[in-house]
Structures are given as C-alpha cells and as structure tokens.
Amino acid sequence: MMKAIRIDRFINSYDEIKISNVPKPQPQDGEVLVQIAAAGVNFVDLLYCRGKHQNNRSLVKPPFTLGLEFAGTVLSSPPSSSFPRGTKVFGGSLGSYASHICVKESLLRPIPEGWDFISAAGLAATAPVSYGALVVRGKIKKGETVLVHAAAGGLGLMAVQIAKAMGCLVIGTAGSKEKCEVARRFGADECVNYVQNDDWWKQVLDVTEGKGADVVYDPVGLVDKSLKCLKHKGRILIVGFAGVEGKIEKIAMNRVLLRQAQLIGYRFGETERRDPTENIEIWRSLEVMVRDGKVKPVVFDRQYKGLESVVPALKDLSERKVWGKAVIQADSADEKSKL
Numbered sequence: 001m002m003k004a005i006r007i008d009r010f011i012n013s014y015d016e017i018k019i020s021n022v023p024k025p026q027p028q029d030g031e032v033l034v035q036i037a038a039a040g041v042n043f044v045d046l047l048y049c050r051g052k053h054q055n056n057r058s059l060v061k062p063p064f065t066l067g068l069e070f071a072g073t074v075l076s077s078p079p080s081s082s083f084p085r086g087t088k089v090f091g092g093s094l095g096s097y098a099s100h101i102c103v104k105e106s107l108l109r110p111i112p113e114g115w116d117f118i119s120a121a122g123l124a125a126t127a128p129v130s131y132g133a134l135v136v137r138g139k140i141k142k143g144e145t146v147l148v149h150a151a152a153g154g155l156g157l158m159a160v161q162i163a164k165a166m167g168c169l170v171i172g173t174a175g176s177k178e179k180c181e182v183a184r185r186f187g188a189d190e191c192v193n194y195v196q197n198d199d200w201w202k203q204v205l206d207v208t209e210g211k212g213a214d215v216v217y218d219p220v221g222l223v224d225k226s227l228k229c230l231k232h233k234g235r236i237l238i239v240g241f242a243g244v245e246g247k248i249e250k251i252a253m254n255r256v257l258l259r260q261a262q263l264i265g266y267r268f269g270e271t272e273r274r275d276p277t278e279n280i281e282i283w284r285s286l287e288v289m290v291r292d293g294k295v296k297p298v299v300f301d302r303q304y305k306g307l308e309s310v311v312p313a314l315k316d317l318s319e320r321k322v323w324g325k326a327v328i329q330a331d332s333a334d335e336k337s338k339l
Contacts, residue, residue: 004098005066005310010051014314017049019307022065025095025102032077032105034089038121039096040069041304041313041326042154043242048094055269060094066310067096071111071120072330081105088117092124097310099330106276109283112290119297122154122325125268127295128282130158130217133237133266135166136282138215142167147204147213147229149220150242151188152179152323157298159217160187165294168215171207173200173222175320182323186298194222204229221249227259235262298324306331 006020027033045068047053048060071090074083083089083105091108095101111120134140146163150156151172163170164187172188174180180191190207194200205212205228212231216223221241230236241248256263272279289295300322304313306329313326 002099003307004095005307006063007049007066008063010056010062011049014046014049014311014318017066017311017314022098024100027076027102030078030104031102032081032083032089032108033075033100033102034070034072034091034108035075035100036070036072036096036098037117037330038071039067039328039330040122040125040154041310041317041322041328042068042125043240043317044068044125046314046318065095065098067098067328068092068094069121069124070096070101071117071123072101075100077105083108083110088120090120090123097307097328106280107272109287112287115297118299118327118329121327122297122299126154126158126325127162127286128279129239129266129268130155130162131286131289132268132271132278132282133239133264134159134162134215134217135285136278137264137266138217138235138237140166140168140215143169144214145169145171145208145211145231147171147173147216147226148183148188149173149194149216149218149222149226150175151183151191153219153242154298154325155219155239156217157183157186157324158295161295162289163187163217165289171204171213179323182298186296201225201229223251223263224249227251227255227261230259230261233260233262235264238263238265239267300324300326302326304328 001021002024003019004022069092074087077083088111089108093103093107146168148156148159151160152174160170170188172183172191173194174183175195183191192200192203212229214231214234216226216236219240316322
C-alpha cells in the first residue's frame with residue numbers, strides 16, 4: 001500500500017481532500033515505476049478535484065489520484081529502457097500526489113544537471129506548454145512584442161523566459177507589485193498590475209507607443225481586453241482559464257474580424273495524445289534552452305512538506321498568493337541533494 005491524495009467524488013471545499021491508503025501501482029508492459037520525491041502544484045488540480053475541468057467529462061472521473069507533475073527516482077523499468085533503476089527523472093502524469101507512480105517512458109525526462117527534485121518537479125506542466133504555444137503555434141520571432149498574462153505564475157514565468165530567449169520584448173501582467181517584480185527579475189521588460197488597474201490594456205498601448213503587442217500569451221481568460229491592445233493581425237494564444245474559475249469568457253467575434261486577429265488554442269496534453277512526435281521536438285528544443293541557462297526553475301519560497309501540505313498549497317494557489325511554482329516535497333525526499 002501507499003499514501004495518495006485520492007479523489008473518490010468531486011468536492012466543494014479543499015478541506016474535503018484527504019490522504020488515502022491505496023495499492024502501490026504495478027508497472028504494465030513498457031511502464032516505468034518511479035518513487036516520487038516532489039510534485040508540482042497546478043491550477044488544473046483545483047478544477048479536477050471540483051469536477052470543473054473539461055477533462056472531467058471523459059478522461060478524469062472519480063476515483064483518481066490528484067496531481068499532474070512530479071520528480072523522483074526510477075525503481076524499475078523495461079530492460080530496453082533509457083531510464084534504468086536509479087535514474088533521476090521528472091515527468092507529467094495524473095496521479096502525482098502519491099509516493100509512487102507508473103508512467104509510459106515517453107512521459108519522462110532526465111533531470112537537468114544541477115537541478116534538484118524540487119526544481120524539476122515544476123517543469124513538466126509548464127515549460128512544454130509555454131514553448132509549444134509561443135514557438136510551435138504562435139511562431140514568435142525575434143523583435144516581436146509578447147504580452148504574457150499572469151507573468152509571475154508557473155506558466156507565465158516560463159513564457160517570459162522562453163520569449164526572451166527567442167529575442168522578443170516581453171510585457172508581463174500580474175496581480176500585485178511584488179509579482180511584477182518577480183516577472184521583471186526573470187526577464188520581463190515591463191510589467192502591468194492588472195488587478196490594481198482595470199484599464200491595464202491602455203498601459204500596454206503606452207509601452208508599445210500605441211502599436212500593441214504582436215502576440216498575447218493567455219493562461220488566464222483575458223482575450224476580450226487583450227484584443228484592445230493587440231497589434232493589427234496579431235495572435236492571441238489561449239492556453240487556459242485560470243482567472244475565471246472554470247467560467248469561459250464570451251467574445252464578440254466582430255472584434256476579432258475588425259482586428260484581423262488570430263485566436264490560437266494550445267493544449268499540450270491533447271498534443272501528447274494525438275501527436276507525440278511534436279512533443280519530442282518540443283523537449284529537444286527546451287533541453288537546449290535549459291542547458292544554456294535560458295530557462296531556469298522558479299520555485300515559490302514557501303515550503304510544502306508531505307502530502308498533508310497539498311491542501312494549504314492549493315489554498316495558497318487559489319488565493320493568488322503563489323508566484324512561480326508551489327512544490328510538494330515528499331516525506332522521503334532530501335531537498336538538499338543535488339544531482
């Protein structure tokens with residue numbers, strides 16, 4: 001048996017989340033068994049446990065183990081695997097709030113040199129999403145202006161770093177002065193507080209001398225106002241709706257027509273299911289950025305130890321207290337061990 005955050009029914013309050021004893025997973029054909037040392041916390045976790053994510057209609061139904069990304073040590077793998085026993089890995093898969101997980105080898109990556117488990121645990125659900133949206137779908141180019149919403153969040157900070165690595169001017173939005181400072185620290189050229197100022201889009205126009213942004217990266221649900229500060233024929237990359245608690249905004253499509261805007265959706269998990277080769281190429285490019293120091297881990301400065309800390313971590317996330325990645329440290333993890 002093992003400990004896990006098991007969702008047996010959709011809940012209304014995070015206080016209803018409990019630690020359960022469940023059978024330890026047994027690898028099926030081709031699967032790798034990993035002992036989890038750390039797990040990243042994501043806004044999607046909030047939607048999954050409340051039954052408000054689109055995946056709850058088909059892919060994720062109770063009972064299931066919560067959690068989307070992890071880092072740990074391989075305990076067993078097929079003889080031909082690239083990840084023999086003892087390999088330090090990170091990956092993305094439902095079921096990460098547990099002591100062990102079985103996953104397909106294609107979902108695992110080796111932990112970058114110099115990164116510890118806690119740093120790597122927040123990589124799998126952020127870096128490929130931001131790279132896939134900005135570079136693969138958005139086709140950002142050197143010299144373009146990229147507006148990154150929620151620029152101090154896990155996805156946003158990766159987007160900021162990737163856009164800067166591609167030679168773009170980056171304008172961030174964030175919900176506080178402190179979060180704007182975080183966004184600037186990791187590469188944003190400018191940052192606008194969109195909570196303090198409801199007309200934040202006017203500030204974006206001021207920064208761009210009235211031209212607007214070439215590309216908008218939106219994990220929040222701000223397409224409506226983003227159209228007001230989007231350059232003619234610009235692109236809006238829609239990657240999530242973290243700011244609307246599952247309520248999707250409705251857009252007057254004539255505004256899209258008049259702006260000749262491109263609205264581009266990007267869903268990394270769906271790409272993994274439909275076109276795994278695309279994700280392989282994304283990771284190859286990301287590994288170069290990581291190796292060159294252009295993409296770095298950004299871990300929130302509050303420690304969350306043990307599965308019992310999942311609830312306070314989710315509450316901090318829902319109350320917008322977190323910048324970067326909140327990470328759950330497993331009871332058995334040695335946070336000081338470097339790889």
